[in-house]
Amino acid sequence: MTKPKIGNFPTSLNNLIKLLKNSGFLNDDNVESAFRDVPRHEFIPESELDYAYSNEPLPIMNKQTISQPSVVSRMTEWLDVKKGQKILEIGTGSGWQSAILSYLVGDGTVYSVERHPELAKFAQENLKKFNTDNVHVVLGDGSQGYSEESPYDRIIITAACTEIPLSLFDQLSENGIIIGPVGGNTQSLVLLKKTSRGIVEIKRESHYVFVPLVREFGKK
Numbered sequence: 001m002t003k004p005k006i007g008n009f010p011t012s013l014n015n016l017i018k019l020l021k022n023s024g025f026l027n028d029d030n031v032e033s034a035f036r037d038v039p040r041h042e043f044i045p046e047s048e049l050d051y052a053y054s055n056e057p058l059p060i061m062n063k064q065t066i067s068q069p070s071v072v073s074r075m076t077e078w079l080d081v082k083k084g085q086k087i088l089e090i091g092t093g094s095g096w097q098s099a100i101l102s103y104l105v106g107d108g109t110v111y112s113v114e115r116h117p118e119l120a121k122f123a124q125e126n127l128k129k130f131n132t133d134n135v136h137v138v139l140g141d142g143s144q145g146y147s148e149e150s151p152y153d154r155i156i157i158t159a160a161c162t163e164i165p166l167s168l169f170d171q172l173s174e175n176g177i178i179i180g181p182v183g184g185n186t187q188s189l190v191l192l193k194k195t196s197r198g199i200v201e202i203k204r205e206s207h208y209v210f211v212p213l214v215r216e217f218g219k220k
């Protein structure tokens with residue numbers, strides 16, 4: 001991955017990393033390296049640059065957000081990504097989470113589905129700065145997954161759903177892991193594993209708030 005220059009942001013990034021660690025996030029060295037290698041300020045609109053390293057979600061476009069750094073670190077760590085894996089992300093947004101996954105899979109591949117054409121383009125432009133060749137942004141309804149490249153070792157849903165869409169379980173490989181925010185106005189982060197005996201819940205943590213996963217066809 002070719003890195004753009006980090007400019008005036010290293011102090012802010014170091015402060016954010018310190019804050020995350022002190023509040024129980026970003027415990028994995030590889031995920032910390034990914035945070036340093038794909039700096040968040042490269043994934044937000046210019047109007048938000050002053051807040052790039054504050055621990056809050058920020059508006060991008062189409063009323064959508066780049067997720068809060070603590071949430072991205074929690075989801076990425078729980079997902080337990082290994083080199084060489086094939087990952088499906090639902091909700092590309094800015095492309096920051098995709099870039100972090102791209103860093104962690106090495107020669108593996110990330111497919112990321114986004115429903116807004118403007119955001120898919122925004123993410124692709126952001127990702128281009130890093131010369132990543134292992135992220136494929138797909139325009140479409142991610143609630144249907146992306147069966148063309150299934151099965152996936154890991155699936156990450158970055159928008160709130162009332163339940164995990166059934167098609168995503170079908171597209172997960174055996175022993176694969178899926179994570180997503182499930183609930184109504186507030187959600188629980190739920191980590192599930194597909195085993196030979198069915199889907200098993202591994203972890204759950206409450207009090208998350210994501211923008212909704214918009215399900216075009218109303219299917220489960």
Ligand code: SAM
Pocket residue numbers: 064065066067090091092093094095096097098113114115116119140141142143158159210211212213214215216
């Ligand atoms: N992962 C993103 C990042 O790193 O910036 C943040 C994702 S944002 C919280 C949620 C995204 O999910 C939005 O970009 C939204 O447009 C997208 N989304 C919502 N419903 C979707 C659907 N059915 N299919 C694909 N994308 C969807």
